[in-house]
Amino acid sequence: RSILTRFGTIDDEAKKIYGPVLxxxxxxxxxxxxxxxxxxxYPDHYEMLSLAGTFIRVMTMPDMFAHKLCAMGERLSPRDIY
Structure with missing residues (x-):
């Protein structure tokens, strides 16, 4: 909340099953x-990669692909897959 209010006002807020939506x-x-x-x-795996000289924590490719497959299975419309 405190991070988002620095950029604008919060018009709507809801508690969902897996966390808040603002x-x-x-x-x-x-x-x-x-x-x-x-x-x-999730039991995800991460690795440290350098991006323009700054090291950032990035999800490994196999875990990222697994999440994409799960998300694709939840889509209702084919237009969501591109």
């Missing part, structure tokens, strides 16, 4: 941003 309004004439925070625990 809608941030950037102001009149601007798009709104929906932020979903997942509190699910």
């Amino acid at each position: 809608v941030v309004n950037y102001g009149k004439g601007e798009r709104m941003l929906k932020v979903e925070i997942s509190t699910r625990q």
Whole structure:
């Protein structure tokens, strides 16, 4: 909440099964941003990679692919898969 309010106002907030969902309004004439925070625990694996000289924690390719396959199975419309 405190991070999002630095960028705009929170127009809507809901508690879902897997975590909170917030809608941030950037102001009149601007798009709104929906932020979903997942509190699910997965046994994911990460590695440290260098991006422009800064090391960041990145999910391994096999775990990322597994998440994409799961998400694809939950899609309702073929247009969601591209």
